[in-house]
Amino acid sequence: MNKRSHLKFLSIVLLTAGLASPALALDNPATLAGTKLVNAAEAKKLIDSGAAAIDTRVAAEYAEKTIKGAKNVPYKEKSAKDVKFDASQDQFDLSKLPADKAAPMVFFCNGPECWKSYKASIAAIKAGYSQINWFRGGMPEWTKAGLPTQ
Secondary structure (H helix, E strand, O other): OOHHHHHHHHHHHHHHHOOOOOHHHHOOOOOOOOEEEOOHHHHHHHHHOOOEEEEOOOHHHHHHOOEOOOEEOOEEOOOOOOOOOOHHHOEEOHHHOOOOOOOOEEEEOOOOOOOHHHHHHHHHHHOOOOOEEEEOOHHHHHHHOOOOEO
16 A cells, blocks of 8 residues: 555544544635635735724734734634534624724634634624625735735
């Protein structure tokens, strides 16, 4: 059995035993109704035009590196990484968002495997915010593009 076949067999065994899950199952959805999905260049243009950059990651990640000018509003996540998550298990301080519910905002976290910006965007939509730009690629895409950080 070659290495590739061995790895495939091992993956099947682990999946069958329930010890692993496919990587894509943990990725957040590629779209989110009520938001505009933006890439790094679009996010930068919005932020440069005055949109609030909202970093939904934990304070330690924010302190290590974030988008220049971003505000840390951590989404404290205990719910499942799933579109049917139970928001009542989580905490997100909406009072730290702009008072103007029509103000443009860019929500981000650590890319497609991070659900915090997805969930925070949903919380903001439910609270009546109307200009939510979801930067799904988050810090990995921003960093890869060589855009300014602090």
